Amino acid sequence: MTDTQGRVAGKVAFITGAARGQGRSHALRLAQEGADIYATDACEDIASLTYGMATEEDLAETARLVEKTGRRIITRKVDVRDQAGLDAAAADCVEQFGRIDIVSANAGVCGCRPTVELTEDEWQDMIDVNLTGVWKTSKAVIPQMLRTGGGSIVLTSSVVTYNGSRNVAHYNASKHGVVGLMQTLAAEYGGQGIRVNAVHPGNVGTDMLFSESTLRVFCPDLENPTIEDLRERARGRNIMDMAWVEPEDITNAVLWLASEEARYVTAISIPVDCGLRIS
Numbered sequence: 311m312t313d314t315q316g317r318v319a320g321k322v323a324f325i326t327g328a329a330r331g332q333g334r335s336h337a338l339r340l341a342q343e344g345a346d347i348y349a350t351d352a353c354e355d356i357a358s359l360t361y362g363m364a365t366e367e368d369l370a371e372t373a374r375l376v377e378k379t380g381r382r383i384i385t386r387k388v389d390v391r392d393q394a395g396l397d398a399a400a401a402d403c404v405e406q407f408g409r410i411d412i413v414s415a416n417a418g419v420c421g422c423r424p425t426v427e428l429t430e431d432e433w434q435d436m437i438d439v440n441l442t443g444v445w446k447t448s449k450a451v452i453p454q455m456l457r458t459g460g461g462s463i464v465l466t467s468s469v470v471t472y473n474g475s476r477n478v479a480h481y482n483a484s485k486h487g488v489v490g491l492m493q494t495l496a497a498e499y500g501g502q503g504i505r506v507n508a509v510h511p512g513n514v515g516t517d518m519l520f521s522e523s524t525l526r527v528f529c530p531d532l533e534n535p536t537i538e539d540l541r542e543r544a545r546g547r548n549i550m551d552m553a554w555v556e557p558e559d560i561t562n563a564v565l566w567l568a569s570e571e572a573r574y575v576t577a578i579s580i581p582v583d584c585g586l587r588i589s
């Protein structure tokens with residue numbers, strides 16, 4: 311593929327949480343549409359969570375998949391809670407690729423527990439990764455984007471901001487915070503050529519959804535709930551007759567927001583949720 315093909319041809323995309331799931335899907339599709347990829351992920355477990363994070367091998371697999379498209383990819387192990395690490399990655403991206411045009415602030419974690427039973431660590435880790443991590447990512451990339459002509463930032467929020475899901479107070483608070491951050495960033499930097507928008511996934515078929523704690527939230531009455539149990543319950547909650555969407559479905563929204571097709575679109579939220587928000 312040459313730089314003249316694709317909906318984001320010749321652009322450079324900086325992605326957090328790119329080792330698996332939606333982040334990997336964004337990396338792959340943006341590359342298929344002509345972008346070079348700077349893919350970051352912490353690749354470390356977090357003690358307060360009940361499921362594992364991606365591994366360095368997962369991040370290497372994202373690189374292999376992107377390389378097959380013919381585009382370039384650089385991977386870097388960076389935790390979005392680490393401002394110095396993000397600053398170094400953003401600077402390295404510009405040094406290696408010359409610019410940052412597209413940012414997907416996608417890294418995130420989830421946990422489920424009734425609000426009053428949450429531990430301080432569970433609350434704090436959720437806010438640190440899902441909200442403060444998005445702010446730190448923005449703080450790292452925006453100065454670089456301003457130097458290289460602006461671009462499009464897509465923040466990953468969640469359908470929970472619409473439907474008040476139970477047992478995810480810390481997650482819901484963090485994802486609401488992302489919307490506030492998106493609106494303020496859009497207002498602050500729109501005049502300088504940076505658009506900022508949010509995607510709000512519903513249930514997406516990734517390790518986050520299939521984690522044991524999520525299975526238990528969907529099936530509190532079952533001792534050992536399975537993914538098939540989850541499928542049945544999740545389908546029942548959606549408006550459309552589908553239990554969950556694929557990472558590629560979220561990528562389609564990210565790709566549009568990142569592309570010139572959305573050149574005058576800023577400060578909007580796009581739910582991709584099978585209608586879950588109104589069910």
Ligand SMILES: NC(=O)c1ccc[n+]([C@@H]2O[C@H](COP(=O)([O-])OP(=O)(O)OC[C@H]3O[C@@H](n4cnc5c(N)ncnc54)[C@H](O)[C@@H]3O)[C@@H](O)[C@H]2O)c1
Nearest residue numbers: 327331332352363364389390417418468511513514516518
């Ligand atoms: N899966 C869903 O049903 C769903 C629904 C709504 C929103 N989301 C959001 O979508 C985004 C992507 O999640 P996913 O579904 O692909 O799940 P996932 O668990 O497969 O992927 C999340 C990625 O983020 C990385 N990550 C976690 N903490 C990090 C940190 N501190 N620094 C850097 N990287 C870190 C993980 O290693 C992993 O690769 C998240 O923001 C999530 O909250 C997911």
